[in-house]
Amino acid sequence: MSWTLYRHYKGNHYLRLGVAAHSEDLSPQVVYRCLYDNPEARTWVRPQPMFDGVIADGRQRFTPVGRLRLVQPEDMRTVLAFGYDAWKHDKTFDQYCAAKDSDPHHQRGTRYLLEDVAGQSVAALNVLRFRESLIGFASVATSPEQRGKGYASLLLRAVMELHRFAQPDLRFLLFSEIKPAIYERLGFRVLPPEHQHFLPTPAMATGDTPLSIVEAEFLKVYF
Numbered sequence: 001m002s003w004t005l006y007r008h009y010k011g012n013h014y015l016r017l018g019v020a021a022h023s024e025d026l027s028p029q030v031v032y033r034c035l036y037d038n039p040e041a042r043t044w045v046r047p048q049p050m051f052d053g054v055i056a057d058g059r060q061r062f063t064p065v066g067r068l069r070l071v072q073p074e075d076m077r078t079v080l081a082f083g084y085d086a087w088k089h090d091k092t093f094d095q096y097c098a099a100k101d102s103d104p105h106h107q108r109g110t111r112y113l114l115e116d117v118a119g120q121s122v123a124a125l126n127v128l129r130f131r132e133s134l135i136g137f138a139s140v141a142t143s144p145e146q147r148g149k150g151y152a153s154l155l156l157r158a159v160m161e162l163h164r165f166a167q168p169d170l171r172f173l174l175f176s177e178i179k180p181a182i183y184e185r186l187g188f189r190v191l192p193p194e195h196q197h198f199l200p201t202p203a204m205a206t207g208d209t210p211l212s213i214v215e216a217e218f219l220k221v222y223f
């Protein structure tokens with residue numbers, strides 16, 4: 001499974017979900033999802049030749065900027081290298097990988113990888129499905145050489161929108177080990193004190209309603 005990410009010529013980012021046949025004439029229609037807050041709609045369709053075509057001045061309407069895919073076992077060392085500088089705790093890289101291999105927490109979840117347009121792996125994260133409508137993010141990391149280019153934000157947004165497409169009422173949780181601004185820009189808010197069990201790493205969540213008792217329980221067993 002993989003999904004291409006695009007930048008529209010006006011600057012916004014989109015995730016291509018697939019191609020559908022028009023019910024009236026079977027013409028191919030690209031189905032794609034906004035990676036920004038568009039109050040009009042989040043999922044759009046457009047005739048494939050138009051999606052893949054150029055605008056009046058000759059520029060591509062949508063330019064590929066990367067590809068989202070699931071992490072495969074052979075990607076794991078690459079993915080672990082992304083967060084090694086932050087989480088190594090004096091371990092050599094081999095020791096760090098071996099410790100992760102034997103850590104049951106590390107075996108949980110579904111990992112997603114972002115590749116740049118050249119096919120190079122640049123960022124990854126882990127999706128922990130706590131309940132049907134509750135997902136936690138963990139191990140968000142970008143390759144040290146690729147930081148500050150928006151890859152972690154793009155990956156988070158793409159994974160959120162991919163899941164929201166299937167289930168619009170999803171809520172996302174995470175613990176921020178860095179200043180929370182990057183996550184606030186994606187709609188996360190720092191939770192009130194009663195939900196903070198691992199300070200100074202604040203728990204954050206999307207959504208305006210208070211966490212239910214059941215949702216809040218997952219914050220205690222997150223790590």
Ligand SMILES: CC(C)(COP(=O)(O)OP(=O)(O)OC[C@H]1O[C@@H](n2cnc3c(N)ncnc32)[C@H](O)[C@@H]1OP(=O)(O)O)[C@@H](O)C(=O)NCCC(=O)NCCS
Nearest residue numbers: 086140141142147148149150151152153176177178179182
């Ligand atoms: C945090 C991390 C994933 C960001 O990746 P990235 O691809 O550079 O992120 P983006 O380019 O999408 O966003 C950059 C934003 O991240 C934030 N950020 C990145 N590193 C940060 C740090 N050490 N402290 C505080 N904020 C940080 C900033 O808000 C920055 O925004 P700015 O450019 O406006 O200052 C990356 O620095 C990383 O892998 N760090 C090591 C692992 C880690 O700490 N992961 C986070 C766990 S919660």
